[in-house]
Amino acid sequence: MKVVKFGGSSLASGVQVKKVLDIVVSDPERRIVVVSAPGKRHSDDIKVTDLLIECAGQHLEYGEAVELENAIVGRYDNIAQDLHLPESVTEQIRTDLHELLKGDKSNPERYLDAVKASGEDNNAKLIAAYFQSQGLDARYVNPWEAGLIVSNEPGYVKVLPESYDALYRLREQSGIIVFPGFFGYSENREVITFSRSGSDITGSILANGTKADLYENFTDVDAVYSVNPNVVYNPTEIRELTYREMRELSYAGFSVFHDEALIPAFRAGIPVNIKNTNNPAAEGTRIVNRRDNKNGPVIGIAGDSGFCSIYVSKYLMNREIGFGRRLLQILEESGLSYEHVPSGIDDISIVLRQRQMDQDLEDKIVSRIYEELHADEVKIEHDLSLIMVVGEGMRHNVGTTAKASEALAKAKVNIEMINQGSSEVSMMFGVKNKDETKAIQALYEEFFSKATVLK
Amino acid sequence: MKVVKFGGSSLASGVQVKKVLDIVVSDPERRIVVVSAPGKRHSDDIKVTDLLIECAGQHLEYGEAVELENAIVGRYDNIAQDLHLPESVTEQIRTDLHELLKGDKSNPERYLDAVKASGEDNNAKLIAAYFQSQGLDARYVNPWEAGLIVSNEPGYVKVLPESYDALYRLREQSGIIVFPGFFGYSENREVITFSRSGSDITGSILANGTKADLYENFTDVDAVYSVNPNVVYNPTEIRELTYREMRELSYAGFSVFHDEALIPAFRAGIPVNIKNTNNPAAEGTRIVNRRDNKNGPVIGIAGDSGFCSIYVSKYLMNREIGFGRRLLQILEESGLSYEHVPSGIDDISIVLRQRQMDQDLEDKIVSRIYEELHADEVKIEHDLSLIMVVGEGMRHNVGTTAKASEALAKAKVNIEMINQGSSEVSMMFGVKNKDETKAIQALYEEFFSKATVLK
Incomplete structure (x- = not known):
C-alpha cells in the first residue's frame, strides 16, 4: 500500500488534476491520496494559500473581503469547469468558505489556521468529486474523522501518539481515500495547521500510521539535485539519499521536501520517493535509511x-x-x-x-x-x-x-x-x-x- | 625600569643563584626581582613547593612531619652554604617554617596556602640576604607591605584594582627589591596563592603596577619554540609573538609562561621577554601587542x-x-x-x-x-x-x-x-x-x- 501526496503545482489546474488521476489509477497500491491547495499555474500566479492568508487578514481588520473571496472561489471554479464537474461543487465551496470567514474571530490565530486549512480541505473535496465523476471508488476523509489529533508545541506541531493507531484503521477502508494535507485537529476540535508546505507532513504521518510500503511525494521536478540548478548548470540528479542527508540539505535551502515531514516516515522506516507529476515515468529520488556509498563521500x-x-x-x-x-x-x-x-x-x-x-x-x-x-x-x-x-x-x-x-x-x-x-x-x-x-x-x-x- | 622574574630551576642551587645575581647587576634597569621557590636541580629532584604540599598534608593529618621539614630546610641550607651565607639565614627559615607548620589549622585551605607560599617567601629572604652579602643595595619586600591584595574568585585569584596604585609606590624605593612570587594577601591578611607556577603572575602584576618598560621572565630555555621539542627535532624558535598567540599556545600545552600571567602585562601593554638564566645572551622570545606577519600565517x-x-x-x-x-x-x-x-x-x-x-x-x-x-x-x-x-x-x-x-x-x-x-x-x-x-x-x-x- 502506498500513500501518495501531490503538491500545489500538481493541482493548480484541470490539466494537472487529470495527470494526478492517471498517476493514481496506474497503480492499485496508491490507496491514500494527500492533496495540497491549488498552487501556481505560472511563475506570476498566486497560491490559493496566500490568497486565503490575505483574505483572513482583511476579514479580521474590516469584516469583509469580497474580491479576495471571489478570487479564491474562482480558482476552484476554473478547475471544476476544466474537469466538467457540476456547478454545485463550486457553490458548496463558496458557501462553506463564506461561512468560515464570517465565523468566530475571538482567537485570531485559530481563525487564521482554519481559513488557511480550507485551501487543502476544499481541494480534497473537489478532487474526490472528480475521482468519483470518473467512476473511481474514491471519497474525501476529514482529518478529525480519521483521528489526526495534534498538540501545538513551541517550534512545531506534534502528532499525538494515539493518532497513529487511529490512522491505521484507514487501511481497512476500501477504495481511494482523498485526504487534505497541511492540518490536523486539537483535542477540542480546533484546526491546527502545520508549518508552511505542511502537506508533506500529512502524507508522512499517514504513511507511518497506515504502515505503508512507500510514501510517494509528487512535485514538479524529476529528482532532488546534488546542488541548486540555478547555481550549477545541469547538476547530477540524486537517485538515493538517506533521511539524514535530506535533512541536512533541506536545512541549508533544499526545499523539495519539508524537513519535518521526514520524521514520521523515518521513525517507521518507510522510504520516501520524490517524483514528478509532469514526468511520472522518471525514477525520481528515494529517501531511505541506508544507501550504498559508491558515489564518493559527498551527495x-x-x-x-x-x-x-x-x-x-x-x-x-x-x-x-x-x-x-x-x-x-x-x-x-x-x-x-x-x-x-x-x-x-x-x-x-x-x-x-x-x-x-x-x-x-x-x-x-x-x-x-x-x-x-x-x-x-x-x-x-x-x-x-x-x-x-x-x-x-x-x-x-x-x-x-x-x-x-x-x-x-x-x-x-x-x-x-x-x-x-x-x-x-x-x-x-x-x-x-x-x-x-x-x-x-x-x-x-x-x-x-x-x-x-x-x- | 624592568621587572625580572626567575623561575624555580634558576634558583635551585647556589650556582644558579650566582647566575641570577650576574644577570641582575648587568643591567641597572633590573630593579624588581620576583623569585620562585627552589625548583629541581636535576630531573629526579623534587621541587620545594611539592615538599611543602606534602609536609602540610602530613601536619594536617598527624600534627608533625619531621623528615619533610628537614628536607625543606635542607634545600635552603644547601643554597645558603654554596653562597657562603651565615648560618643565621637558614636558622631563621627553620624557625619560621616550624612555627607556620604548627600554626592555626582551623581552615585547611588557608593553612595549605600559607605553607605553600612560604617556599617563595623564604627564598626571597635568602636571595635578598645574598644580594646584600655581595654589596648590593637590595631588600626583601613582603606582598602585604607592598599592598598586593587579592580576592579569591572562582576559577582564579583576582588582584584588587587599588593594589596596582599601591604597587606603583615600589618605583620610589631605591635599590633592588626582592619580591616573593606566587601569592598575595586577602583584605584580612590571609595568604592566598595563585594557581601553580603563579610566580609568573606576580611578576606581571608588579610590571603592570609599577608601569615597567619590560617584564623579563627568566626560565631554562632559550626561547619559546614553535612546537614541542619532544615531538619535532630542533624546532624553530619564536622571536616574537603576540599575547593572543601566546595565550592560545599555552592553552594547548605550551607551559613556558603561565596564561593568567599574560593579563596584567597585556592590560598595561608591557612587553614580556622570556629569557634563559643559563644563556642570558640569547635574545629569547618577546610577547608583544603587535608583530610583523612576515613569517607566514602560522607561528x-x-x-x-x-x-x-x-x-x-x-x-x-x-x-x-x-x-x-x-x-x-x-x-x-x-x-x-x-x-x-x-x-x-x-x-x-x-x-x-x-x-x-x-x-x-x-x-x-x-x-x-x-x-x-x-x-x-x-x-x-x-x-x-x-x-x-x-x-x-x-x-x-x-x-x-x-x-x-x-x-x-x-x-x-x-x-x-x-x-x-x-x-x-x-x-x-x-x-x-x-x-x-x-x-x-x-x-x-x-x-x-x-x-x-x-x-
Missing part, C-alpha cells in the same frame, strides 16, 4: 544566506564555568534561536538567522552581554552564508575536509567559519554572502568533477 | 590530550529554543566546565577535559540528557586530542585551512572535529589521542618546511 551541496554572528571575547572566558550558558540565556530571553556556536579559547561566536533581529534588538543584546557578562569585546557581523557539504560516511573519510577547503582556497573564498565534528554526515563552512555562489560552484566542481559550472 | 603548533566529547542528537533539535542552553546547564550543575561545542543541524557535541569525569558522573549526565532533553541518542567518546594551529592574521589568509587539512590527510590522520571561526588567531583540530604526534609533525612539516621531524 549534495547546499547553501543558505542571511546569517549573522555575534562575536564575544573575554580574557580567560574559558575558565568561567557557566559563561556560555549565560550567553545563550540572554539570547533565549530575547526569543532568539541560534544555529551554531564556534568557539576559541577566550572567544565565542553565535551564528543565527539575521532576520530575527533588528537594530534595536542588536543594540540591546550587545549591551546586555557587555553589562551582564563583563565581556571585553562584542561585535556583530552580518551577511554570512552557510554552506553544507553533505554525505554519509564523510566523517570517516580522511581528506574530504582537505579537498573542500582546497577548492575554496583556489576559488579565493575566505572561510569565515568551519563547524565540523558533531554531524557525521556534513561539514559546514561559513562564508560571506558575496562568496556563496562562487563557493558552491567550486565545491561542486571538486566533488562532482564532470559538471559544467554556470558562469 | 606555533600545540597539542593537548585528555579530552572527551558528549554527543547528543535529537531530530529537529535545531528548532527547540533553549536546547543548547539547557544542555550546558546540566553540565554546569555537575560542576563541569567545557571547552567547545561544535554542532550540526540536529546534533551537538560538547568537548571537555575528561579528567573532570568518572564513570558514575558520565552515567548520571547521559541519563539526565536522555530524561530531561528527550534526546534521541547520547554517547561519550574518549581520548581526544586538540591541536591548535596558531598565528595572527590566519583568519584572513585564504588557504591556511586547506594546507592544514591536506597535511593531516596525507599523514592519514582523520579529523574528528574542526572548530574555526571565532578566534582570529587559531584553528583547532580534534583528532584521536593516538594520532596526536603524527598530526603535529605533519602540520609542522607543512608550515615550517625545512624542519626535521623526529621519527
